[in-house]
Amino acid sequence: MNSVIETILNHRSIRQYEDRPLSDDQIRLIVQSAQAAATSHFVQAYTILGIKDPERKKKLAELTGNRHVETCGHLLIFCADFHKHELSAEMEGVDVSEALQTTEKFMVGLIDTALAAQNAALAAESMGLGICYVGGLRNRLPEVSELLRIPKYVLPLFAMTIGYPANPSGKKPRMPVENIYFEEEYPNDENLLKKQLQQYNETISQYYTERTNGKRSDTWTGQMAQFFKEPARAYMKNYVQSQGFDKK
Amino acid sequence: MNSVIETILNHRSIRQYEDRPLSDDQIRLIVQSAQAAATSHFVQAYTILGIKDPERKKKLAELTGNRHVETCGHLLIFCADFHKHELSAEMEGVDVSEALQTTEKFMVGLIDTALAAQNAALAAESMGLGICYVGGLRNRLPEVSELLRIPKYVLPLFAMTIGYPANPSGKKPRMPVENIYFEEEYPNDENLLKKQLQQYNETISQYYTERTNGKRSDTWTGQMAQFFKEPARAYMKNYVQSQGFDKK
Numbered sequence: 118m119n120s121v122i123e124t125i126l127n128h129r130s131i132r133q134y135e136d137r138p139l140s141d142d143q144i145r146l147i148v149q150s151a152q153a154a155a156t157s158h159f160v161q162a163y164t165i166l167g168i169k170d171p172e173r174k175k176k177l178a179e180l181t182g183n184r185h186v187e188t189c190g191h192l193l194i195f196c197a198d199f200h201k202h203e204l205s206a207e208m209e210g211v212d213v214s215e216a217l218q219t220t221e222k223f224m225v226g227l228i229d230t231a232l233a234a235q236n237a238a239l240a241a242e243s244m245g246l247g248i249c250y251v252g253g254l255r256n257r258l259p260e261v262s263e264l265l266r267i268p269k270y271v272l273p274l275f276a277m278t279i280g281y282p283a284n285p286s287g288k289k290p291r292m293p294v295e296n297i298y299f300e301e302e303y304p305n306d307e308n309l310l311k312k313q314l315q316q317y318n319e320t321i322s323q324y325y326t327e328r329t330n331g332k333r334s335d336t337w338t339g340q341m342a343q344f345f346k347e348p349a350r351a352y353m354k355n356y357v358q359s360q361g362f363d364k365k
Numbered sequence: 366m367n368s369v370i371e372t373i374l375n376h377r378s379i380r381q382y383e384d385r386p387l388s389d390d391q392i393r394l395i396v397q398s399a400q401a402a403a404t405s406h407f408v409q410a411y412t413i414l415g416i417k418d419p420e421r422k423k424k425l426a427e428l429t430g431n432r433h434v435e436t437c438g439h440l441l442i443f444c445a446d447f448h449k450h451e452l453s454a455e456m457e458g459v460d461v462s463e464a465l466q467t468t469e470k471f472m473v474g475l476i477d478t479a480l481a482a483q484n485a486a487l488a489a490e491s492m493g494l495g496i497c498y499v500g501g502l503r504n505r506l507p508e509v510s511e512l513l514r515i516p517k518y519v520l521p522l523f524a525m526t527i528g529y530p531a532n533p534s535g536k537k538p539r540m541p542v543e544n545i546y547f548e549e550e551y552p553n554d555e556n557l558l559k560k561q562l563q564q565y566n567e568t569i570s571q572y573y574t575e576r577t578n579g580k581r582s583d584t585w586t587g588q589m590a591q592f593f594k595e596p597a598r599a600y601m602k603n604y605v606q607s608q609g610f611d612k613k
Contacts (some may be wrong), residue, residue: 119368119491119492120367120369120491121368121369121372121487121488121490121491122394122398122488122491122492124369125398125401125402125484125487125488126397126398126401128400128401128402128403130403144546145449145542146366146370148542148545148546149374149542150370150373150374151545152539152540152542152545153373153374153375153376153539154373154376154483155376155378155486155498156495157498157500158500158592159537159585159588160589160592161539161540161545163536163545164440164545164546164547164549165545165546165547165550166546166547166548166549166551167546167547167548167549168548168549169548169549170549173549177573196551200558201558201562202589202593204555204558204562204586205562205585205586205589205590206586206589206590206593206594208559208562208563208586208590209587209590210590211584211590211593211594213589213593214592215595215596216593216594216595216596216597217593219596219597219598219601219602220601220602220605220611221503221596221597221598221599221601222593224475224503224601225500227472227475227476227479228475228479228522228523231475231476231479231480231483231501232479232482232483232486232498234480235402235480235483235484236373236483236487238480239369239373239484239487240369240370240390241372242369243367243368243369243370244367244370249403249479250403250404252405252473252536255469255472263548264550265551266550266551266553267551268551268553271551274472274476275476289407290408291400291401292400292409292443294393294396294400296396296449297396297400297409297411297412297413298396298412298413298414298415299412299413299414300413300415300416300417300538301414301415301416301417301418301456301513301543302414302512302513302514303412303414303444303513303514303515303516303519305514305516307452308565310448310449310452311452311456314453314456315456316448316450320549324484326387337453338452338453338454338457339406339457340407340454341408341425341453341454341461341539342454342456342457342458342459342461343374343459344406345450345454345459345461345464345465345470346454346459346464347463347464348463348464348467348469348613349464349467349469350467350469351467351469351613353467353468353469353472354467354468354611354613357468362610363373363468363602365596365599365602
């Protein structure tokens with residue numbers, strides 16, 4: 118196993134950091150790594166905001182509900198961005214608003230941004246830093262957008278806290294490869310899939326039992342049923358469309 | 366610079382491969398690497414299909430408009446997948462269809478899948494393999510879905526060709542870090558952004574001029590204006606919703 122795969126397999130979310138900022142050289146290398154990811158038709162459809170100001174980090178910790186947003190060594194906000202493409206079209210005297218508003222371009226923006234973010238995560242981890250994705254950024258996007266002065270055709274998707282790990286955490290067992298990877302076609306066999314989930318439940322239940330001395334014994338299907346029971350962030354469709362995305 | 370960042374920065378899309386399949390051990394390690402990526406609330410909302418059958422690869426090469434889909438050493442199809450969560454809820458006697466249909470969960474599925482895919486890409490590249498993302502998978506998704514027997518709440522997003530590089534390609538210069546990364550807030554200064562794009566145009570134009578002995582001198586803004594002029598894959602919104610995603 119090479120060091121790239123070792124870094125990949127060693128990932129765990131870090132939520133406690135030393136009080137020690139990243140250097141500008143570290144930040145630059147992380148951003149350059151993000152930019153090296155593949156990008157659909159060379160669109161490079163993202164902007165990364167870096168937050169250093171303590172007051173702003175504190176405010177974003179409140180808005181996202183994540184304390185490590187305030188205490189991390191550096192905070193990145195990953196945004197899908199077609200504002201630059203709108204400006205490009207303006208420079209070229211072309212109207213591109215129809216295309217920008219399609220679901221297809223919304224998907225391109227999300228995928229482009231996520232590929233870049235994962236490169237940033239691995240670059241940071243390879244330097245001995247820890248990271249955590251913060252989907253909680255999407256809890257209150259209108260307020261986040263106001264704070265960060267986000268224009269139309271830009272969509273903040275998630276944050277990433279980065280820093281020197283103060284308290285390395287454990288790693289929950291992922292699904293077996295057999296639950297995720299299938300050859301030739303999707304397995305249209307609900308009994309097989311349910312049996313796989315049942316087996317995975319045993320792994321997860323055992324993991325919790327061992328970590329909590331028997332206090333918890335959650336299953337994966339139980340967690341998921343609970344998590345998906347009520348729609349979360351139900352404002353999202355309206356917000357996304359108000360930013361100019363996913364309208365047609 | 367460490368070997369992880371070297372691998373990341375050395376990425377280029379490979380579209381010509383040796384006639385040499387991947388081993389099952391290689392495939393397994395690539396999938397395990399994909400699975401090690403962060404996942405929102407532990408949902409692991411993706412399925413990866415691996416295509417080996419030559420006839421099926423040929424058919425997918427037609428559907429995606431990419432010849433390397435047929436000639437690569439191994440073909441992966443990355444799908445956002447909430448079908449397993451629907452089944453989990455059924456096992457737990459809970460109805461989760463409201464949540465699954467939200468734009469928020471659509472975003473979670475896309476981001477989760479893309480993070481996993483980028484790990485797979487880097488794992489493959491670290492083994493000396495080349496890869497290429499194939500967004501062309503989205504050209505004709507209804508036919509792709511029929512061929513791969515994709516059920517409701519599963520959405521094929523892109524393919525990835527993998528194999529031993531036969532003809533290493535060049536690397537187009539990405540935007541300068543200053544065009545992508547801003548501190549504290551989004552720069553609401555159109556003149557600054559346009560000036561940055563103008564400067565980047567010069568870099569790109571020079572790149573094409575040098576590579577084609579002056580036959581091409583495209584600019585980035587010119588390419589983007591052209592690319593976004595007409596909406597592409599305009600069927601996407603209907604298709605995505607017919608699979609159960611992004612409806613409310």
